Amino acid sequence: MDLLQLCTDAKSASRLAAKLGTNEKNEALLALAKNLAAASSDIIAANKVDVEEAVANGMSQALLDRLTLTEARIEGMAEGVTQVASLPDPIGEVLSMWTRPNGLKIGQQRVPLGVIGIIYESRPNVTVDSFALTFKSGNAVILRGGSDCIHSNLALVKVIKETLRQCGIEENIISILEDTDRKYVNELIRMDDYLDVIIPRGGAGLIRNVSQNASVPVIRTGTGNCHIYVDKDADLTKAVPIILNAKLQRLGVCNAAESLVIHKDVAEEALKAIIPALQAEGCEVRGDALVQEICANIVPATEEDYGTEYLAKIISVKVVDSIDQAIAHINKFSTGHSESIISENYTAVQQFLNEIDSAAVYANASTRFTDGFEFGFGAEIGISTQKLHARGPMGLNALTTTKYIIYGNGQVRP
Amino acid sequence: MDLLQLCTDAKSASRLAAKLGTNEKNEALLALAKNLAAASSDIIAANKVDVEEAVANGMSQALLDRLTLTEARIEGMAEGVTQVASLPDPIGEVLSMWTRPNGLKIGQQRVPLGVIGIIYESRPNVTVDSFALTFKSGNAVILRGGSDCIHSNLALVKVIKETLRQCGIEENIISILEDTDRKYVNELIRMDDYLDVIIPRGGAGLIRNVSQNASVPVIRTGTGNCHIYVDKDADLTKAVPIILNAKLQRLGVCNAAESLVIHKDVAEEALKAIIPALQAEGCEVRGDALVQEICANIVPATEEDYGTEYLAKIISVKVVDSIDQAIAHINKFSTGHSESIISENYTAVQQFLNEIDSAAVYANASTRFTDGFEFGFGAEIGISTQKLHARGPMGLNALTTTKYIIYGNGQVRP
Numbered sequence: 001m002d003l004l005q006l007c008t009d010a011k012s013a014s015r016l017a018a019k020l021g022t023n024e025k026n027e028a029l030l031a032l033a034k035n036l037a038a039a040s041s042d043i044i045a046a047n048k049v050d051v052e053e054a055v056a057n058g059m060s061q062a063l064l065d066r067l068t069l070t071e072a073r074i075e076g077m078a079e080g081v082t083q084v085a086s087l088p089d090p091i092g093e094v095l096s097m098w099t100r101p102n103g104l105k106i107g108q109q110r111v112p113l114g115v116i117g118i119i120y121e122s123r124p125n126v127t128v129d130s131f132a133l134t135f136k137s138g139n140a141v142i143l144r145g146g147s148d149c150i151h152s153n154l155a156l157v158k159v160i161k162e163t164l165r166q167c168g169i170e171e172n173i174i175s176i177l178e179d180t181d182r183k184y185v186n187e188l189i190r191m192d193d194y195l196d197v198i199i200p201r202g203g204a205g206l207i208r209n210v211s212q213n214a215s216v217p218v219i220r221t222g223t224g225n226c227h228i229y230v231d232k233d234a235d236l237t238k239a240v241p242i243i244l245n246a247k248l249q250r251l252g253v254c255n256a257a258e259s260l261v262i263h264k265d266v267a268e269e270a271l272k273a274i275i276p277a278l279q280a281e282g283c284e285v286r287g288d289a290l291v292q293e294i295c296a297n298i299v300p301a302t303e304e305d306y307g308t309e310y311l312a313k314i315i316s317v318k319v320v321d322s323i324d325q326a327i328a329h330i331n332k333f334s335t336g337h338s339e340s341i342i343s344e345n346y347t348a349v350q351q352f353l354n355e356i357d358s359a360a361v362y363a364n365a366s367t368r369f370t371d372g373f374e375f376g377f378g379a380e381i382g383i384s385t386q387k388l389h390a391r392g393p394m395g396l397n398a399l400t401t402t403k404y405i406i407y408g409n410g411q412v413r414p
Numbered sequence: 415m416d417l418l419q420l421c422t423d424a425k426s427a428s429r430l431a432a433k434l435g436t437n438e439k440n441e442a443l444l445a446l447a448k449n450l451a452a453a454s455s456d457i458i459a460a461n462k463v464d465v466e467e468a469v470a471n472g473m474s475q476a477l478l479d480r481l482t483l484t485e486a487r488i489e490g491m492a493e494g495v496t497q498v499a500s501l502p503d504p505i506g507e508v509l510s511m512w513t514r515p516n517g518l519k520i521g522q523q524r525v526p527l528g529v530i531g532i533i534y535e536s537r538p539n540v541t542v543d544s545f546a547l548t549f550k551s552g553n554a555v556i557l558r559g560g561s562d563c564i565h566s567n568l569a570l571v572k573v574i575k576e577t578l579r580q581c582g583i584e585e586n587i588i589s590i591l592e593d594t595d596r597k598y599v600n601e602l603i604r605m606d607d608y609l610d611v612i613i614p615r616g617g618a619g620l621i622r623n624v625s626q627n628a629s630v631p632v633i634r635t636g637t638g639n640c641h642i643y644v645d646k647d648a649d650l651t652k653a654v655p656i657i658l659n660a661k662l663q664r665l666g667v668c669n670a671a672e673s674l675v676i677h678k679d680v681a682e683e684a685l686k687a688i689i690p691a692l693q694a695e696g697c698e699v700r701g702d703a704l705v706q707e708i709c710a711n712i713v714p715a716t717e718e719d720y721g722t723e724y725l726a727k728i729i730s731v732k733v734v735d736s737i738d739q740a741i742a743h744i745n746k747f748s749t750g751h752s753e754s755i756i757s758e759n760y761t762a763v764q765q766f767l768n769e770i771d772s773a774a775v776y777a778n779a780s781t782r783f784t785d786g787f788e789f790g791f792g793a794e795i796g797i798s799t800q801k802l803h804a805r806g807p808m809g810l811n812a813l814t815t816t817k818y819i820i821y822g823n824g825q826v827r828p
Contacts (some may be wrong), residue, residue: 015745019769100790104779113801114771142656192625196801211606212629217802238824245826331429340822353819355433357528365822366778367516375818376514376828387527387610388631389803401801404789405767410652412659413788 001179002186006142007115007194013172014114014140020169022089023137024256028167029085032160033078036128039159046123046155054148066123067149078126084132087378091138092404105407110400112138114196119144119210121202126154130201131160131174133381139401140173142195144188147180155177175225177343196401197389201382202282204309219398221382222359223352224254224337226367227330229352230246232265232344233321236273238364239342243274245366246340248281252311254383255338255370259306260317261326264290267319271295278315287317287368306333323348334358336385338367359385359392415593417601420556421529421608426491427586428528428554434583436503440551442581443499443623446574447492450542454488460569461538468562469791480537481563491542498546498739499597501792504810508819519821524814526552528610531602533624535616538566543575544615545588547795551813554587558602561594561804568592601626610815611803615796618723624677633808636773636799638668639723639753640781643766645757646679650687653756655687659780660754662695666725668797669784671788673720674731676809678704681733692729701731720747737762741769745779748772750799752781773799773806 023383036043054067085408089109097107116139120126134141145153153176174374177184189198192215199219200210203374228246230239246257262270267290275285275295285291286301298317305316306329320326330339340362341352347364360370370393374379377395384390390398416708461483468481504524511521530553534540541559548555559567567590575585582798591598603612606629614624625632642660644653660671676684683703689699689709699705701716711733719730720743734740754776755766763777774784784807786794791809798804804812818825 015769015771018771098790100788104783106789111771167730170650215626217800218630219802235824241826242824349693355429357429357432357525358817360818360820362820365820365825366827368827369518369816369820370823374514375520376512386631388633390820391815401805403772404774404784404806406774406779406783408776410649410656411779411783412655413663413780413782 001177001184003177003191006010006175006177007188007191007257008173009240010115010140010142010175011194011251013170014112014299016170017135017140017173018091018112018138018241020115022091024167025089025138026085028163029081029132029136029171031167032132032163033081033085033161035159036074036078036081039155040071043074043152043155043159044069044071045151047149049151050149059148063122067152068154069124073125080125080129081132084136084379086198087136087396089136090400095402096199102411103409104411107405108402109405110397113399113401113405114141115140115194116399117142117144117195117198118217119185119188119198119202119206121146121206122148124149124156125155126201127156127176128160130381133175133379133396134399137396139399141175142173142188143176144180144185145176147261150178186213189216192216199382219382219384219394220252222337222385223309223335224256224383225259225307225333225335226255226257226337227261227334227339228257228258228367229261229323229326229330229339229341230263230266230270230274230297231341231345232263232346234263234266234270234342235344236270239270240277240343242340242364242366244277244281246368247278247283247315248313249366249368250395251313253368255367257367258308258310258315259333261329262317262319263323263326264319264321268294271317275317282313282316284364285317286314288319290319291317309335323351327352331355331357337383338362338370340365340367359383365398366386415591415598417591417598420513420589420591421602421605423586424529424556424589425608427584428526430584431549431554431587432505432526432528432552434552436505438581438583439503439552440499442577442583443495443546443550444582446546446577447495447499449573449577450488450492450495453484453569457488457566457569457573458485461563461566462788463565464563473562477536483538483566483568487539491539494539494543495546496552498550498793499648501550501810503550504728509816516825517823518825521819522816523819524811525817527813527815529554529556529608529611530813531556531558531612531621531630533599533602533612533614533616535560535620536562538570540615541570541590542549542574542706544795547793547810548813549587551810553813555589556602557588557590558594558599564592564594579818585774589616600627604631605631613796631813633796633798633804634800636668636781637749637750638670638797638799639673639674639721639747639749640669640671640751640824641673641748641753642671642781643675643737643744643753643755644677644680644684644688645755645759645762646677647759647762648677648680648756649758650684653684654687654691656754656756656778656780658695661692661697661729662727663780663782665727667782668723668782670725671754671781672722672724672728672729673747675743676731676733677737677740678733678735682708685731689731696727698728699731700728702733704733705731711744723749737765741766745769746772751797752776752784754779754781773797
C-alpha cells in the first residue's frame, strides 16, 4: 500500500469534492442508499469473514454484536445516508459580510476542511456514516478502520466507490487503508501536508495515541466523566428520575453520568431518595464517609473513583459544603463533557452554567441529551471535548472551515 | 524554574480570568496603560541590557531596530492596550439559542479558551500585546519570549503583574518562562493537561518546530506565499497599482505578494505594463520562458521560485493558458494565506473566489489588506493559515471557544 500516493490522490480529489453542488451530492447519497440495500448480500458475506475470524479470536459477545451486519442493519445505514441527503448543505453559507470604509466588501464564507482522516474501531457502520457526513460537507475522506472489520469495510467502500463512479464523481473522494498494520496509522497522522484534520472515533487509548503523536490537527472526541450536582435547593422529584436516566438509560456511552455531587444541606434527604433507587437497579454506589453513614451497602470511594468513567453500573458520590466546592470538584475531575445541576435556585443555576468548564452544561436535565441528534443537528460525527474548532456534539458544520472572500475595485493599502 | 508548577498556577488562574467582568478587565487594561508609561525608564533600562548583549552578539541592524524600546514605543504599547480596552468583550455572547420539541432550551455561548501559550521571538511589544488580547478574552497566558529580549520581557511582565495586584486580580493570569533554555519550550508544548492552545508568533522555523512536536493544539500563524493572478479580462489600470502595492508597500510581511500569474491572452500587454514598473522600484523579476522573451532583465524562474516566500524585492512570474491552470498553480504553490484576481469578468472572479483554497481571496484589491485591523476586528493576534478553529486574521474571537448551556425542567431521555 502506497500511503503517500493515497494521500496525494485524496488531496487532489478534495478540490473536486469542494466544487460539487448540493444536488449532485444529494443525488449521489440517495444512489448510495439504494446501492447499499442492493449489495446487502455481498456486504453480509464479507462481514461473515470478519465475524468468523473474530469468533476464532475469542471476541466478546458485546463486540461481536457491534461487528455483525444484518439486512436490517444495512437498511439502517442506508436510512442514515438518506437522512444526511435531506440535511441542509453547510457549504457556501456566508456567515457575515460587511463593507469597510475603503469600500472593500469582506465576507466570511463556509467552505470544506479539505481532507479528513477518520480512525475508528470495530463498528462497520462508521464507514458509511463517516463518508456520508464528510461528503455532504464537501470533503475528501481517508478511512482507517479496525483490522477486526476490514472485510466489511472494504465491501462497503467498494459500494461507495461504485456509486461515485456511477454518478460521474471522482472516486478518490473516499479511500481506505487496506492494510491495517499500525505503522500506517502512525504515518497517516504525520501527513500534515495532505490531511487537514484527523478525527479518532473510538476508545480513550486510540484518542490518546493519535493526539499525542499527530502532526495533523486532531479533533479529540470524548471520554465523559459526567457529573450531576444536587444543589441544596434541588427539587428531588426532578433529581431522582434525572439521575436514574443519566446513569442507567444506557451504560456504555460518553454522556452517561458517572458521579454525583450532593450539597450537604440536602444530603440526608437526597441520598435516601437517590441511592436506594440506584441500588434497586443493580447499580453499585461508591461514596465518601457521609454517604456511607447515611446509606447502606456503600463501597468507600477513592480519589481515583472520582476521576473514573465507569461505563458500567457503578457511580461515585461525594458530599460538598457549598456550590463553590461542587464546581471546583467537578472542574477538577470532569473530562469537560457534560454536567448538570439540579436546583430551583436561580442564582445557583446561573453560577453553575457560567463556571462549569464543560462542553455542555445543563440545568435540571439529564446529561444523556449531549448528542448531535438530540441537539437538533440532524447528524453527529462525534462529541468534541477539546476547545479548539468544535466543542460538544459535532454536526456537519464541524466538518467545515471558513475563508474570507473580498470584493474590491482597485483598493491598495496606503 | 518549575514549569509544571507554573502551568498548574496558570490553569487555576484561568478559572478566575474567565469570571472577570468586562468593566474589571477594562479598568485593569487602562491602569496598565498608565503604569507602562510611568515605568518607561525602568523598562528602557532593562531593554538596554538586551540591546547591549545583542550588539555584542553581532545582531543585524534590522533585528536590533525591532528589539530597541524607546519612550515613543512604550507609549505605542500603552495606546495598544487602551485600544483593546475599548473593544467589545467577546465573552458571554450567546451565538444562538433554540428550543427543542421536548422543551430543552439550548444556547451556544462564547467562553474563554482557558490557558493560552504564546511562543515568540525578539519583539518585546508582543509581550504586552499578547497579554492585552488574551486577558480581554478572559484567558490566562503563558509567555515564552526569545532569549534576546528576556530582560525587556521580564520588566514588562513585572509591570503587568503589579497592575493586576493593584486591581485585586490574580497575578498568575500572566506568567513568563524566565529561563529561555529551549528544553522548556519542548516541555511546554507537551503540557496538554494544562494548556488549551499554543500560538507560535514568529518565523517559519519556530512554527514548524512547534506544530511538529506539540501535543497541545496549535494555531499555526502564517507564512504567506501570496499570488496575484492577472486574468485575460484584467483592467491593467487596476492591476499595476495593486501589484506594486502588494509587492512593495512593505517587504517583510506575510501578506505581501510573492508571485504573479498572468493569463497568456493578455501576457504581452500586462507584462510590459507591470514588469518595468516593478523593476523601476528595484524589484528583481524571476520569470518563465515567455516572460524572458517579452521583458528585459528577467532571471529564469525555477520550480523552487514558485514556492518561495521572498520577503524581499524579488517576485516570480508565470504565464498560464487559462484561469483553471492559474487556480491549479496557485493551489499547488500557495501557503493558503492571501491571493487576488485582477479581472473585470464576472464569472472569472466568482470562479477564483470559489476555487482558491486560501484564508483570504480577493478580487481587484491588494493582498496587503489581510490584517485584523484592516478587516475591522480592532486587534490581531496573528493570521492563521490553518483550517481548524480560526482561519485568516485572528481578533479576540479567535481566543475564545463556546460551550452549550441547556435550560431544562426535568427532561430525561426516552
